[in-house]
Amino acid sequence: MNVRLPTIEQIRDAAARIAPYANVTxxxxxxxxxxxxxxxxHFKCENLQRGGAFKFRGACNAVWSLSDEEAAHGVVTHSSGNHGNALAMAAATRGIPAHVVVPEGAVRAKLEAIEQAGAILHRCAPTTAAREAKAAEVQQATGATLVHPYANTQVMAGQGTVVLELLQQSQGLDAIITPIGGGGLSSxxxxxxxxxxxAIAMYGAEPAGADDAAQSLARGARIDAFVPNTVCDGLRTLIGEPNLTALREHRVEIITVTDEEAIAAMKLLWQSLKLVVEVSSATVLAAVLKQRQRFAGRRVGLVLTGGNVDIDALPW
Amino acid sequence: MNVRLPTIEQIRDAAARIAPYANVTxxxxxxxxxxxxxxxxHFKCENLQRGGAFKFRGACNAVWSLSDEEAAHGVVTHSSGNHGNALAMAAATRGIPAHVVVPEGAVRAKLEAIEQAGAILHRCAPTTAAREAKAAEVQQATGATLVHPYANTQVMAGQGTVVLELLQQSQGLDAIITPIGGGGLSSxxxxxxxxxxxAIAMYGAEPAGADDAAQSLARGARIDAFVPNTVCDGLRTLIGEPNLTALREHRVEIITVTDEEAIAAMKLLWQSLKLVVEVSSATVLAAVLKQRQRFAGRRVGLVLTGGNVDIDALPW
Structure with missing residues (x-):
């Protein structure tokens, strides 16, 4: 699978395409x-995006980039998290079917949210192979277009609109930091x-227990035998191949933080900004706190990626 | 004490006066x-105001309404809650002293926040008489101007800027609902x-355990022998005399909600809007949920007043 990186023009097109549906956060x-x-x-509040996460931008751009003919067959993805939900919501804006492949054992509340957004669920065993096989099966049966959560040109372009918007709202930023999971947002x-x-310096925040992007950049090649272990549930994904290329080309520096640092930063965000943000989002503030000298005196954009938290089970 | 209600012109003046210091939420x-x-x-997010509550607007307007001569002597109030903190922050914007009279036994975290904002604390016994005596004593010793939390023209005018802003952001609202404590915001x-x-219909949300405004409106006179008992700590204040007059003149209808309803609405706000809001703020959504038919099909503005919550002691 050879996935092209989007151009700045494609990101501008994406911004126009999703404008009728996405929130300006x-x-x-x-x-x-x-x-x-x-x-x-400068905190960019994507937790206030539709569906409570930046994911809607990429999914929406992918859905509205399809021809009418393609769109009629619907879209499919494998994700039990924010992307599955975002794709379901995006498909609903166009009135087309969304198929979401979910592993046995996924969190019931998340699955209910995806179904409520109007998607058809397809269950499979909780392995990568089973997931991909099931997605391929759905594609064949329905003709639906696969929308990968991060290794997808239109998804990356849609997610890049976060920064287009941020730079209109906050001029003259010196640096921008995003969390890194699959790398769609960061690329x-x-x-x-x-x-x-x-001249804008780009940074990525990664939990120490899921630092495959940092390791991949250091080694010069993507590592794929790695089992993430972190409380940051949104960042347990390995970096994608095209995404890693983008990180290298744009000299994205990774700052790793511990789960404890991310949780402390999450608490600080709730208390000071009065925002419900996920622990995955808080990695960006944890990184800035950890490397205070590096950011001293600079104008820094921090992307708060989402707010989908189980408020009955907070990590403190 | 004969406190005049502000005019719409005074509210417009207040908006211009506080613009350099307050957030457009x-x-x-x-x-x-x-x-x-x-x-x-349409949720107006005053939890995202400076200091995490709408109170900054009124305090800031009061501080910047003083002549230079008056201002030099500072300001004083009795409040261990959001108003004390807001007045301390507002005084800091003008570089003048703030004195805050606090009862013995007030929450340590709140007092620390007020001190951190630069105010001088004055302790007294936890009774209304002791509080007023201590405030008078400070006034005499320092020449500071008393800024009452709600029965104060400039405070009411500053708090009214919430709706000036809201009606610019959301045109054509049919109804607006605010929580009711002392009544500064509502008036x-x-x-x-x-x-x-x-033609805009005005509503107030009041906890059943602090429904003195509802009772006072029903009886046609302010009740003052009443001990509030509610989880909504921001609304345990009795309605002020000028504030009650404003409620009557503007035909503000009160909807009372139980503590359980307020807590459920608070949880719903956290989960859906991704905002940290106080339980006092959630009374407005609880009221709309409770009287759904009354609001059916209407464009409703809901003022979310604050987000100063002890996130280690959530009420669910």
Missing amino acids: PVLRHPALDAMIGAQL GCSIAAHGIDG | PVLRHPALDAMIGAQL GCSIAAHGIDG
Whole structure:
């Protein structure tokens, strides 16, 4: 599978394509946090995006990039998390079928949300092979288009619109940091940032227990035998091949944080910004806190990716 | 004490006065919540205001309404809650002293926040008489101006700017609902709303255990022998005299909700809007949920007043 990286033009097209459906999310500032950290922080609140996560942008762009003929057959993906839900919601905006392959044992609440958004669930064994086989089977039976969660040009382009918007809302940023899971967000955002201003330094925050992107960059090749172990459930995905290429081309520096650091930053975000954010999102603030000197005096954009939290089971 | 109600012009002046210091808070929409409730809900997010509550608007307007001569002597209030903190922050924007009278036994975390904001604390016994005596003593010793939390013209005017802003962001609202404690917010917002459009229906949400405004309106006179008992800590204040007058003049209808209803609505707000809001704020959604038929098909503004929550002690 040879997936092209999107261009800045494709990201601009994506922004126009998703505008009728996606929220323009606010950027929040917090003078007391700035003073505490010694940098100017601009929080891009994708937890306030439709569906509670940035994922809707990529899914929506993929759905609306299809021809009418393709669209009529629907879309399919394998994801029991935010992407599955986002694709279901995006398909609903176009009135086309969404098929979501989910592993046995996935969290019931998440599956219910995906079904409520109108998707058809297809269950399979909880292995990568079973997942891909089931998705291929659905594709063959229905003619649906596969929309991969991150190794997909239109998905990356849609997710890059986060930074297009951020740079309109907060001018003159020196640096931008996003969490890194599969790398769809980070690659789209890096291409968008450097399409506008080549001097913006790009960073990625990764949990120490899922630091495959850091390891892959250090080794010069993607590692794929790796079992992530972190409380950051949104970041347990291995970096995709095209995504890793984008990270390398755009000199994205990875900062790894421990689960404890991510949880402490999550709590700080809830208390100071008054936002419900996922622990995966909090890695970006944890990274800035950890490497305060590196960010001292700079204008930093932090992408808060989502807010889909089980509020009955908080990690503190 | 004969406190005048502010005019719409005074509210417009307040908006200009506080603009350099206060946040323009976002209005959030949530299509799924709208569908569930059968109304169009516009959430005005004052939990994202400086200091995490709408209180900053009133305090800031009061501080910047003083002459230089008055300002030099500072300001004083008695409040261990959001208003004390807001006044401390507002005084800091003008570089003048803030004195806050706090009862023995007030929550340590709140007092620390007020001190951190730069205020001078004055302790007294936890009675209304002791509080007022101590505030008078500070006034005499320092020449500071008393800024009452709600029975104060400039405070009401500042708090009314919430609705000026809301009606710019969401045009054509049919109804607006705010929580009711002392009534500063409700009176300021009613005057602002009807200064713009006399047809907007105004509502107040009150916890059943602190329904003194509802009782006072029913009886035609302010009740003052009443001990509030509710989990909504921001609403344990009795309605002020000028505030009650404003509620009557503007035909504000009160909807009372139980603590359980407020807590359920708080949880729903956290889960759907991804916002940290206080249980006091959630009374507005609880009221709309409770009287769904009354709001059916209408465009409703809901003021989410604050997000200062002890996230280690959530009420569910």
